[in-house]
Amino acid sequence: MNGRLLDGKSAVITGSGSGVGKAAALLFAENGAKVVCADVREDWNEAVVAQIRAAGGEAEAVRCDVTKRADVDAAVARAVLAYGRLDVIYNNAGVASPMTPQGAMKSFVEATDEDIDRLLAINVKGVLxxxxxxxxxxxxxxxGGVIVNTASVAGMIGWGGALxxxxxGAIVNLARRLAFELGPENIRVNNVCPGSMVTNFGIGGLGVDLSQAALDSMAKLQPLGRIIDPSEPAQVALFLASDLAINITGINVPVDGGVAAGK
Ligand SMILES: NC(=O)c1ccc[n+]([C@@H]2O[C@H](COP(=O)([O-])OP(=O)(O)OC[C@H]3O[C@@H](n4cnc5c(N)ncnc54)[C@H](O)[C@@H]3O)[C@@H](O)[C@H]2O)c1
Incomplete structure (x- = not known):
C-alpha cells in the first residue's frame, strides 16, 4: 500500500488509548486522517494524541465511555466540530472475558449479571x-461513509470464552446485515477479527500468566505460529477504511494466523 490512504478524512476511533485502537490511531493519522481519539482512559488517550501531534498529524482526545450513548454521540460531534465532517468511525473499544479472583478465565456459568452486563454494554452496545x-x-x-468495527475470531468460530x-458474534452479524441496509446509501460496514494478541486487554483478559512459555503455547494454537501484533489488525482496519476497499462491505476479516481456516 503506497501513499496516504486517508488523506483529509475525518475519523473517530474508540478504544484508541491502547492496543489495536492506539495502533490504528497512529496509522490513520500517518495516512493523512484527522482523528478523534475516544477512550475512557484519558491518560493513555492523551499520550496517543501527543504522539500523533509530535509526528505532525492531527488528532483530538475525547473522554468517551462507549457504554454511554451521549459520550459516543459527543465523540462524533467533536469530529464534526473540529474537522467539519465524519468520514470514518472505527468502533474498536472492547473488553475480554471476565476473570476469577485467581486470574483464570471464568467459565460461562460463573459469569455474574454484572459480568454479562459489562461485556454486552462495552462490546455490543458500544458498537451499536x-x-x-x-x-x-x-x-x-x-x-457515504465507512464503519469499521473490531470483532474477533471468537465471533466467527467457537474460540475463546463463550460469553x-x-x-x-453479534458484531460479526451486525456488519452483514448493515451492509444490505446501508449499501444503497454508499455506507460500508466491515469488521476486523483479530486472533490472540498481547495488549492491555490480555492482562486479566486472556490470562495473567504472560511468561514466554504461555506466549509460546498461545502462538502454537495458530497455524502461522506467532502471536498477532496489534498493528496487524490496525493495518486491515486502515485498508477497510480506505478507498482501496471501495467495493467491500459486510465482511469479517480474520487477522488470526489462520485459526478461522480450521472451522
Ligand atoms: N487482545 C486480544 O487478544 C484480542 C483478540 C481479538 C479481539 N480483540 C478486540 O480488539 C479490540 C481492542 O482490544 P485490545 O486488545 O487492543 O485491548 P486494550 O485493552 O489494549 O485496548 C482497549 C482500549 O479500549 C478502552 N476501553 C475499554 N472500555 C472502554 C469503554 N467503556 N469506553 C471507551 N473505551 C474503552 C481501553 O481503555 C483501552 O484503551 C477489542 O474490541 C477486543 O475485544 C482483542
Whole structure:
C-alpha cells in the first residue's frame, strides 16, 4: 500500500488509548486522517494524541465511555466540530472475558449479571451506539461513509470464552446485515477479527500468566505460529477504511494466523 490512504478524512476511533485502537490511531493519522481519539482512559488517550501531534498529524482526545450513548454521540460531534465532517468511525473499544479472583478465565456459568452486563454494554452496545451515531451524521452529510468495527475470531468460530464470543458474534452479524441496509446509501460496514494478541486487554483478559512459555503455547494454537501484533489488525482496519476497499462491505476479516481456516 503506497501513499496516504486517508488523506483529509475525518475519523473517530474508540478504544484508541491502547492496543489495536492506539495502533490504528497512529496509522490513520500517518495516512493523512484527522482523528478523534475516544477512550475512557484519558491518560493513555492523551499520550496517543501527543504522539500523533509530535509526528505532525492531527488528532483530538475525547473522554468517551462507549457504554454511554451521549459520550459516543459527543465523540462524533467533536469530529464534526473540529474537522467539519465524519468520514470514518472505527468502533474498536472492547473488553475480554471476565476473570476469577485467581486470574483464570471464568467459565460461562460463573459469569455474574454484572459480568454479562459489562461485556454486552462495552462490546455490543458500544458498537451499536457508534454505528448509529455515525449513520446519523453520514446521512446529514448526504450519504457515504465507512464503519469499521473490531470483532474477533471468537465471533466467527467457537474460540475463546463463550460469553465473549457471543458479544463478538453479534458484531460479526451486525456488519452483514448493515451492509444490505446501508449499501444503497454508499455506507460500508466491515469488521476486523483479530486472533490472540498481547495488549492491555490480555492482562486479566486472556490470562495473567504472560511468561514466554504461555506466549509460546498461545502462538502454537495458530497455524502461522506467532502471536498477532496489534498493528496487524490496525493495518486491515486502515485498508477497510480506505478507498482501496471501495467495493467491500459486510465482511469479517480474520487477522488470526489462520485459526478461522480450521472451522
Ligand atoms: N487482545 C486480544 O487478544 C484480542 C483478540 C481479538 C479481539 N480483540 C478486540 O480488539 C479490540 C481492542 O482490544 P485490545 O486488545 O487492543 O485491548 P486494550 O485493552 O489494549 O485496548 C482497549 C482500549 O479500549 C478502552 N476501553 C475499554 N472500555 C472502554 C469503554 N467503556 N469506553 C471507551 N473505551 C474503552 C481501553 O481503555 C483501552 O484503551 C477489542 O474490541 C477486543 O475485544 C482483542
Amino acid at each position: 451506539y457508534g454505528c448509529q451515531a455515525a449513520i446519523v451524521q453520514f446521512r446529514k452529510q448526504g450519504g 465473549y464470543g457471543a458479544t463478538k
